[in-house]
Amino acid sequence: MRVTLLHSRIRVEERLLLDELERRGIDVRPLHADETVIELTSDRDPGRPEILLDRCLSHTKAAAIVRAFEAQGVDCINPSSVIETCGDKLQTTAALARAGVPSPRTIAAFSYEGAVQAAERLGYPLVLKPTVGSWGRMVSKINDRDALDAVLEHKAHLGGVQHGVIYLQELINKPGRDIRAFVVGDETICAIVRHSEHWITNTARGGRAEGFPVTDELNEICVRAAHAIGGGVVAIDLMEDPERGLLVNEINSTMEFKNSIAPTGVDIPARIVDFVLQHAHAGVSRGLA
Secondary structure (H helix, E strand, O other), X not given: OEEEEEEOOOOHHHHHHHHHHHHOOOEEEEEEHHHOOOOOOOOOOOOOOOEEEEEOOOHHHHHHHHHHHHHOOOEEEOOHHHHHHHOOHHHHHHHHHHOOOOOOOEEEEOOHHHHHHHHHHHXXXXXXXXXXXXXXXXXXXXXXXXXXXXXXXXXXXXXXXHHHOXXXXXXXXXXXXXEEEEEEOOEEEEEEEEEOOOOOOOXXXXXXXXXXXXXXXXXXXXXXXXXXXXXXXXXXEEEEEOOOEEEEEEEEOOOOOHHHHHHHOOOHHHHHHHHHHHHHHHHHHOOOO
């Protein structure tokens, strides 16, 4: 069996996954996204993986590479459909809504006039996010109409098709923290809370992580959310609303986890590798590899 690990660069997470695969005696092949060449018109490409684990940081490249390998019958974790849904906040929110998973009230608009109407419906303050992005980048807290006008003007001048989609969300009065839970298959394996005095609590923005117990309630909503976008190996970001309880905010299909191993006491890379190998063995039994 050979596992191919698709990546943009070898960070701590990728190193931990490679080390775990090698420790188990698995033949593992790191594959840089920029060095990937796929013959689309043949399923006998000599570079065809047996099973592929996606850890590519580029949403566009990851989705395209995985989609091409899937067309050749390669079992990919995560599938391209999951990558595409998680990589676009609008698609994620729509999938959660279809599945009845609680999430913050969100409105999409596609013009300046539409954004103003959406903001009036939601009420200020609110949050404006790019539909594609991570680490809290370009996420804005909009306190009033003047702030909305300023951000929309910047988006208009930045250009690009992604700025033509305006994604507005209610601001949740969370208790100075949010929750990140890690789902592998049908189980929430661990969770952390991220504390911050700033309204954005990402650890990439200085949030402090602590272990958080996986209750039946947390596991249930996280597994439902993971299934809503297609399952696999994902991180679920949740917020606690004083009245509505847990709300799923975002889902990440190529999550960072190095800062979550020690606080939770869970060997996250080992659990991911367990899932990959289960898929690989299932694929062999079905004659797919």
